[in-house]
Each structure stands twice: as structure tokens, then as C-alpha cells.
Amino acid sequence: MPKISAATVADHREQQRRALVQAARELLGEGGDADRVTFGAVAERAGLARNSVYRYFPDSAALFAAVVADATPRWTAHIAARMAAADTPADRIAAHALAQLELVRDGEHRIARALAAGRDRAALRHDAAEAHREILEPLVSALAELGDDDPEQTAALLQGLVNAATVALESGADHTALSERTQNLIRASLAAITPGAR
Structure with missing residues (x-):
């Protein structure tokens, strides 16, 4: 699981958000059906807890x-x-x-x-x-x-x-x-x- 660190809380949040977007992009690019690219799968790929996704995306x-x-x-x-x-x-x-x-x-x-x-x-x-x-x-x-x-x-x-x-x-x-x-x-x-x- 990748560790994300940053100088400020805002930077940390932006890094986490970017990691989630990148994880979703990778899963879609690998041929994943959008309906199967779940928050759980995205969080796992990003190395974050599933409930972390909801902090950034409703x-x-x-x-x-x-x-x-x-x-x-x-x-x-x-x-x-x-x-x-x-x-x-x-x-x-x-x-x-x-x-x-x-x-x-x-x-x-x-x-x-x-x-x-x-x-x-x-x-x-x-x-x-x-x-x-x-x-x-x-x-x-x-x-x-x-x-x-x-x-x-x-x-x-x-x-x-x-x-x-x-x-x-x-x-x-x-x-x-x-x-x-x-x-x-x-x-x-x-x-x-x-x-x-x-």
C-alpha cells in the first residue's frame, strides 16, 4: 500500500484525491467496466480505506x-x-x-x-x-x-x-x-x- 505524505493537511488531501483518481483511471484503462469499478476497488488500488473515497467523491x-x-x-x-x-x-x-x-x-x-x-x-x-x-x-x-x-x-x-x-x-x-x-x-x-x- 503506498504511503502518502505531505507538508500540509491540504496537500495531503490533494494527494489522496489524486491517488483515487489515478486508481480509477488505471482500473478503467485495464478494461474494467465502469459499473464494476467500485469505490472498494478504487480504494484498494490507491492503498486507502474504502470510506476514504467518500471524503472526496459523493x-x-x-x-x-x-x-x-x-x-x-x-x-x-x-x-x-x-x-x-x-x-x-x-x-x-x-x-x-x-x-x-x-x-x-x-x-x-x-x-x-x-x-x-x-x-x-x-x-x-x-x-x-x-x-x-x-x-x-x-x-x-x-x-x-x-x-x-x-x-x-x-x-x-x-x-x-x-x-x-x-x-x-x-x-x-x-x-x-x-x-x-x-x-x-x-x-x-x-x-x-x-x-x-x-
């Missing part, structure tokens, strides 16, 4: 909302870093998709999938929608820069392609081959609908 919806809030900046930072390394708007759009597929490969999507299937999904809908908006925002911007006359709609359509690729990856498709195919399809789509794509 229910599982609040805990899972904290998991979403914790994960979203990492996801968006990964996507932003991949896009920043690309040269052109078209390259950034392809990088946006490839970055998401890397997150799927690394197991991050299992967290979102587990939460979407749990009984608290209605309570998490707003948080999930906000996370989705943050993930799509740089894609919409790159499409607008490319000259797309309806970047929001195009972003939604391209995200549909990424979603299909995600299903294929989770069904055992080869990441490298699927990423290349996805990138080729995205570039072909951009060439067909935007004047500035290369």
Missing part, C-alpha cells in the same frame, strides 16, 4: 467526472504536440487523426469507452461532450486555415473515420497499417473538398 459519477477532467488535458496535449510538429494544415489534420490512434493503441480510449457504457453515462454526458469539443477544436481550426467552407461538419466527418479506425484497432487491426490507411483516406478527402490541400 458518488461514482463525481469520481468518473474527475477522471475525465484529469485525462482530457493529457489527450489534448498529445494531439497538440503531434499537430505542432506538422508543417502544413493538411499535415496537421492528418496528425490529429494519427495522434488519436496512438492514444487508442496506448489504451487511453478504453477509459472513455468504459465510462460511456456505465450507469453514470447520463451524468457524464456534459463532461464527455466538453472533452470531445476540446479534442476537435484544433482540427476545426486547421480545416478553416485550409479553406474549408464548413470546417465543423468536415471535422465531424473526419472524426467518424477516426472512430471507425478506433473500432478496427480495438478489434485487433495492426496499428501501423491502419494509421497509414487512415492518413491516406484523410488526405484524399481533403484534396476533394478543400482548395488548399496538398
Whole structure:
């Protein structure tokens, strides 16, 4: 069991809260069904007593909302870093998709999938929608820069392609081959609908 120590009571409480969020994230990432990621399991993983969870989260919806809030900046930072390394708007759009597929490969999507299937999904809908908006925002911007006359709609359509690729990856498709195919399809789509794509 990990020991948590801190200079102040407030720091100690924040460390415990972070440990609980991390424990829930790990359990969800390991493929755990959100409905089976109980406070008992989270507390055990964090090395805390079960009743400790209730000091920080009144229910599982609040805990899972904290998991979403914790994960979203990492996801968006990964996507932003991949896009920043690309040269052109078209390259950034392809990088946006490839970055998401890397997150799927690394197991991050299992967290979102587990939460979407749990009984608290209605309570998490707003948080999930906000996370989705943050993930799509740089894609919409790159499409607008490319000259797309309806970047929001195009972003939604391209995200549909990424979603299909995600299903294929989770069904055992080869990441490298699927990423290349996805990138080729995205570039072909951009060439067909935007004047500035290369």
C-alpha cells in the first residue's frame, strides 16, 4: 500500500484525491467496466480505506467526472504536440487523426469507452461532450486555415473515420497499417473538398 505524505493537511488531501483518481483511471484503462469499478476497488488500488473515497467523491459519477477532467488535458496535449510538429494544415489534420490512434493503441480510449457504457453515462454526458469539443477544436481550426467552407461538419466527418479506425484497432487491426490507411483516406478527402490541400 503506498504511503502518502505531505507538508500540509491540504496537500495531503490533494494527494489522496489524486491517488483515487489515478486508481480509477488505471482500473478503467485495464478494461474494467465502469459499473464494476467500485469505490472498494478504487480504494484498494490507491492503498486507502474504502470510506476514504467518500471524503472526496459523493458518488461514482463525481469520481468518473474527475477522471475525465484529469485525462482530457493529457489527450489534448498529445494531439497538440503531434499537430505542432506538422508543417502544413493538411499535415496537421492528418496528425490529429494519427495522434488519436496512438492514444487508442496506448489504451487511453478504453477509459472513455468504459465510462460511456456505465450507469453514470447520463451524468457524464456534459463532461464527455466538453472533452470531445476540446479534442476537435484544433482540427476545426486547421480545416478553416485550409479553406474549408464548413470546417465543423468536415471535422465531424473526419472524426467518424477516426472512430471507425478506433473500432478496427480495438478489434485487433495492426496499428501501423491502419494509421497509414487512415492518413491516406484523410488526405484524399481533403484534396476533394478543400482548395488548399496538398
